[in-house]
Amino acid sequence: MAQDVPSITSKRYMTYICEYEDNTTGFLRTSFAFVDGEHAVWYGQIDNVRRHDMTIEDMRRVMHRLPDDILYPEVISGLTILPDADAVKKCYIKGPELFALEDPEMNSKLPKLLIKEAQILELLKPHGHKDLAKYHGCVSKRGRIVGIALDRHSILLPYRLKQDPRDLDIAACMDGLRAGVEHLHSLGFAHNNLKPSTIALDAADQPVILDFEACRRFGEPLLNGRRRRWNDEDCRASDRHHDISALLEIESWLLRQRPPREEETQEPPTMIRPLESCIKKLVAYLLGQH
Numbered sequence: 001m002a003q004d005v006p007s008i009t010s011k012r013y014m015t016y017i018c019e020y021e022d023n024t025t026g027f028l029r030t031s032f033a034f035v036d037g038e039h040a041v042w043y044g045q046i047d048n049v050r051r052h053d054m055t056i057e058d059m060r061r062v063m064h065r066l067p068d069d070i071l072y073p074e075v076i077s078g079l080t081i082l083p084d085a086d087a088v089k090k091c092y093i094k095g096p097e098l099f100a101l102e103d104p105e106m107n108s109k110l111p112k113l114l115i116k117e118a119q120i121l122e123l124l125k126p127h128g129h130k131d132l133a134k135y136h137g138c139v140s141k142r143g144r145i146v147g148i149a150l151d152r153h154s155i156l157l158p159y160r161l162k163q164d165p166r167d168l169d170i171a172a173c174m175d176g177l178r179a180g181v182e183h184l185h186s187l188g189f190a191h192n193n194l195k196p197s198t199i200a201l202d203a204a205d206q207p208v209i210l211d212f213e214a215c216r217r218f219g220e221p222l223l224n225g226r227r228r229r230w231n232d233e234d235c236r237a238s239d240r241h242h243d244i245s246a247l248l249e250i251e252s253w254l255l256r257q258r259p260p261r262e263e264e265t266q267e268p269p270t271m272i273r274p275l276e277s278c279i280k281k282l283v284a285y286l287l288g289q290h
Contacts, residue, residue, distance in 0.1 A: 005063050006036050008056060016098055017051050032059055033098045039139070039146035041066045043101065070107070071096050072144035073115035079122060080137030082149055091136055093147035097213075109223060116223055117213040118148055120189070124212070127187055131180030133200075133210045153200035153208055160201050161257050168205060170254045176207040177250065181243045184215070190238045191215050192222065194246035196253065214238075 011017060017032040031045040044063035046054055075081065082088050096114050100106040121135035128134060136149040154160075160168060177199065184191060191198075193214040200208045214222055216238035235242050 004065075005060055006034060006042060008034055008060060011051070011056055011059070014059070018099065018102070019051055020102060030054065031102055032063075033101070034063070035095065035098075039072075039095065039141050040068075041071055041098065043098075066101075068142055068144055069111070071110055072141075072146050073111040074144055075138075075140050076115065079118055079145065080125075081140050082137040088139055088149055090152070091149035092152045093139055093149055095147045112223055113213050114148070115145060117215075118145060120212050120215045121148065124184075124187065124189070124215075127183070129180055129183040131176045131207055131209060132184065133208055133212070150210075151208075153210075154203050155201055157196045157199040157201060157207070160205075161254075168254070168258075170251070170258065173201075173205065173207050173254065174247070174251050177209065177247060180207070180209045181247060184209075185240050185243070188217050189215055190218060190240050190243050191246075192235055192238050192242050194243055194250065196250060199250070 008014065011032075013034070014032050015035045017030065019030050020028045022028055027048070027050070029045050029047045030049055030051045032043070032051075034042045036042065042063045043066050044059055046058060046062060049058070082091075094117075096110040097106075100110055118138050121133075124132070125135050134151040136151075138145045139147040139149055155163070157173075177194075181191065181194070191209060191212065191214065193211060194209065198209065198211040200210055202208065214235075216222060218238055218240060220238045222235060222237065
């Protein structure tokens with residue numbers, strides 16, 4: 001074990017831990033990563049051991065630092081670089097999608113995805129909207145962009161439904177999402193990746209659209225050749241219809257998650273007993289028992 005591996009004392013401090021399985025052979029390995037205070041990424045994997053069966057010592061023993069150039073793009077002109085460390089602390093810093101390290105097709109594109117998202121957010125920055133994520137600038141370390149600084153938000157939409165007992169005003173939520181999407185479309189861009197996990201809610205349940213790595217001007221190809229939408233259609237180029245279709249899917253999904261209202265759980269009025277009474281009277285009449 002290298003001497004400079006971070007002194008992580010618990011698995012809960014890992015940035016991510018994920019188990020991987022194969023449809024044919026079953027469980028393969030557990031992979032994990034940790035991002036330290038300087039945005040250096042430490043990565044490791046252990047074959048044939050579930051996450052709950054390994055110790056933090058097992059994980060630290062195989063962890064190694066990944067080279068910056070496979071994760072982070074170089075600083076380029078035209079990007080807002082945040083110099084104030086205190087300002088950065090107030091933001092959510094979005095770095096590369098580390099889960100993509102397990103995808104051979106995607107892991108080589110991590111720097112391109114991060115820099116492209118930063119460039120898109122720079123273009124959108126002068127045209128802010130309350131239902132779109134607020135971008136502040138980029139965080140730079142060692143001459144590279146290591147993260148994008150965004151406003152923090154209370155909770156993602158799926159967790160809002162699972163963890164908060166209050167009813168969500170679905171109509172108001174959808175109105176906000178449509179307003180954000182319409183604003184984005186008015187600027188000539190499509191989001192191309194709308195789904196519950198790319199939507200946050202603030203304390204007042206105002207929706208905010210996140211994750212602009214697939215956002216492009218109408219007609220532009222997507223960076224990875226295609227972008228699989230939430231409803232599993234292939235998207236090879238940016239198109240407003242991707243967002244419109246996704247909004248319909250999200251609304252349908254929200255309605256399915258909603259607990260049934262009291263009036264919806266009550267049985268409809270039944271005519272069985274009055275009908276039985278009428279039949280008995282008719283039979284009695286016909287049999288001369290009236």
